[in-house]
Amino acid sequence: MDDTGLPQAWEVRHSNSKNLPYYFNAVDKVSRWEPPQGTDTEKLKKYMATHHSGSQGLNTARPEGKIRAAHLLVKHRDSRRPASWREAQITRTKEDAMSIIKAHEQKIKSGATTLGELAMSESDCSSARKRGDLGYFGKGDMQQEFEEAAFGLQPGQMSSVVETASGLHLIERLE
Structure with a gap:
């Protein structure tokens, strides 16, 4: 093994x-x-x-009432779980996390990179290995702020910074 x-x-x-x-x-x-x-x-x-990389389940039809989105998460020391696959203990302030995610947002908006590319190395979520892809989810599956932002997007659109108990997110609606 x-x-x-x-x-x-x-x-x-x-x-x-x-x-x-x-x-x-x-x-x-x-x-x-x-x-x-x-x-x-x-x-x-x-x-x-x-x-554990690759795209499992991407050829399935969209389940009724569900959307598919990807995100890039930047945690800070006040996040619900201030640890990630990248760092055992996250000590950055919320302000530092905001500076980091705003810089990521600018890189994506400028066309220098995509959310998926950046998520693979920079996201504090375990979905990073799937380019930030969270798969399909419906209402009630995610934290309220995240859900409202994701369901408010059209496919291909990216949110501005969304704050939840988990940290700061950029969300891209995929389907």
Whole structure:
């Protein structure tokens, strides 16, 4: 088996409901979206690129009442869970996070890059490995501010910065 870079007893599993990989400790029966402390992030990136990238489910028809969107998330120290696959502990201020996401927004608006390209390396969400693609979701599936912004977009449109308990988002409606 390939080395995941995860500490002993931890493994990568796949969430069927979110269509995303997550981390599970088979001894403690604990699961989490972010890699546990002690993870070798370089090994994990290689493992995830090999085993958990790609576009599962993109050929399915859109479920009734649901939309598909991608996002780029920048967390800050006051976020609900100030950790991500990129950083075990996020210490930046909300103001610093806003500066970062505004710079990302400008790069995307200028045409220098796309939200999906930028999300792969810069998003603090585990959806980064899928270019920020969150798959299909309906009303009530996401935090209210996120949902209102996403459902208010037309396919191909990108939101301005949206603030939720998770952090700061740029959202692109895909379908």
